[in-house]
Amino acid sequence: MRAPRAGWGRALAGTGGRAAEAYAVPLAGLPPAADVPREVIGESWRRAEARGLDREGGRPRQVGVAELEWRRRTAGVGVLRDVLRDGLIPAEDSVPEHVVVVTDADGVVLWRDGHGAMLKAVDRIGLAEGASWSEDSAGTNGIGTALATGRPVGVYGDEHFLRTCRRWSCAAAPLTDPRDGRLLGVVNVTGPARTMPTISLAFVTAVGRVAESELRDRHWTAMGRLRAVAAPIMARVGGRALAVDEHGWAAAATGMVPPERVALPKSPAAGECVLPGLGTCALEPLPGGGWLVHIEPEECTPSPTRVVLDLTRPAAASLSVLGAAGRWSQPVSPRHAELLYLLGVHRAGLSSTALADALFGDPARTVTVRAEVSRLRRKFAGLLTHRPYRFCDEIDVQLRLPARPADLLPQSTAPAVLAARR
Structure with a gap:
């Protein structure tokens, strides 16, 4: 030895x-x-x-x-x-x-x-x-x-x-x-x-x-097939509609600018449902898989009332949203988990400069921060606002943290997270 x-x-x-x-x-x-x-x-x-x-x-x-x-x-x-x-x-x-x-x-x-x-x-x-x-x-x-x-x-x-x-x-x-x-x-x-x-x-x-x-590559190939199947069907659809795969990724849209992804129910079924950011919708199965989402024009999206960010499982963070539309949960990526954690701790909000310093130790990396928060706001519509970046004031935000501070977001190297572990 x-x-x-x-x-x-x-x-x-x-x-x-x-x-x-x-x-x-x-x-x-x-x-x-x-x-x-x-x-x-x-x-x-x-x-x-x-x-x-x-x-x-x-x-x-x-x-x-x-x-x-x-x-x-x-x-x-x-x-x-x-x-x-x-x-x-x-x-x-x-x-x-x-x-x-x-x-x-x-x-x-x-x-x-x-x-x-x-x-x-x-x-x-x-x-x-x-x-x-x-x-x-x-x-x-x-x-x-x-x-x-x-x-x-x-x-x-x-x-x-x-x-x-x-x-x-x-x-x-x-x-x-x-x-x-x-x-x-x-x-x-x-x-x-x-x-x-x-x-x-x-x-x-x-x-x-x-x-x-x-x-x-397989995902993009499948999205191309879905787009081809949905095209003739959507040509006959009036109003706003989306074609999404079984994970909620948007392949095509009519009457609207499509979101990157839709938060589908855990077990989607044909019929009426309420989707976060879209309001009341009707789901219709597409041939070969995926869903046609008809968006009701007269319905406004119910505002969420409570958000729970669960960080208790290492490398498996999730966000649950509760409101008049019911409850839904989504896994969040490590980077989005860091952002949501920081915004949950700092309820008054953080500027892009402050977020860049907290995430990277470099206040100049504001372009990266703005791009990430923009993706986060598109994915979780109605939860976040800006100037400064923060959760909407009317939302009750709860953080579920590991029992040991050292287990907080173990994959993260963000200076603010490292400080919280200590």
């Missing part, structure tokens, strides 16, 4: 508990380039200890066969399985001892690929199909920590919380839906700590981006 690096003791002073014990010596398998303390690992260890996980004898939870099949069908990463597997095949020539894993957003292993001997070896640590490798189940590891932070993560040797994993290293990258920023799952490569290359994290991150690009 290498001699301790300078600075480790100072950085970890006061950590306490088993996490301090793990950091008292260099981490086995840590890449030579990692010459600074790994705060992402320290924070993950603290989360694992707070949950009371058993480091010595703990094993990941396992879901049943029926639940595993259901997760495979509904996870949203199923269409990417072949893309991910094909993208990682070239690595086998240079890294023969590795296992490729695809999980869902809960960290449950949906599929894995690798050499037979390696699959048997990782069976011993519980890296099997149906096993949950979230931090709640297995503590610090590539899959769980990538899900918790929303960022690519490499976990090397003794950095793992479970002792059974100390001879292994892994690199994982989260997969997000480019349509709405929703977390879909993780792609992960695991191998022996002694042979796992330091390039694996960059490689897995690149493959994840290719997979997300494939999702984006």
Whole structure:
């Protein structure tokens, strides 16, 4: 084992508990380039200890066969399985001892690929199909920590919380839906700590981006098909109408400038409903999927009365809106979660300069802020106003925050969020 690096003791002073014990010596398998303390690992260890996980004898939870099949069908990463597997095949020539894993957003292993001997070896640590490798189940590891932070993560040797994993290293990258920023799952490569290359994290991150690009291409192709199907139908429609896909993305419009996306009911059905920002509408199914949305001309959009921003689940923020039109919820992207959090804390509002400073530490980045807030206002019509940017005065805003400040928006690097964690 290498001699301790300078600075480790100072950085970890006061950590306490088993996490301090793990950091008292260099981490086995840590890449030579990692010459600074790994705060992402320290924070993950603290989360694992707070949950009371058993480091010595703990094993990941396992879901049943029926639940595993259901997760495979509904996870949203199923269409990417072949893309991910094909993208990682070239690595086998240079890294023969590795296992490729695809999980869902809960960290449950949906599929894995690798050499037979390696699959048997990782069976011993519980890296099997149906096993949950979230931090709640297995503590610090590539899959769980990538899900918790929303960022690519490499976990090397003794950095793992479970002792059974100390001879292994892994690199994982989260997969997000480019349509709405929703977390879909993780792609992960695991191998022996002694042979796992330091390039694996960059490689897995690149493959994840290719997979997300494939999702984006499929989305645009599907939108083109929907537009072609809707065109002759909408030519006969009077008044205002939209053609949207099953996720609410607008493919075509008549009589109006289309919003980027419509917040459809959780289980849309043909007939009348109230849609945020549009008012009373009638939904009609389109051939091949999607909906034709007829907008009633005489109806005004009911004003929302209460907004709940839920940040209690790491990397899975959501916004719920309540009012005379009923209740609806939408997942929000990491950047929009940051913006909504800041506006929820500062009810009097923030200027674009103040938001740029809070988000980027650079008051000059007002163009980026204005573009993001503009997208946010289009998506959540009737909630936000400007000069300064803020929630509408008549709306009751509630923030649901994690029990531990350190768990607030773990993927965020915004200076204001970092200060709130402390």
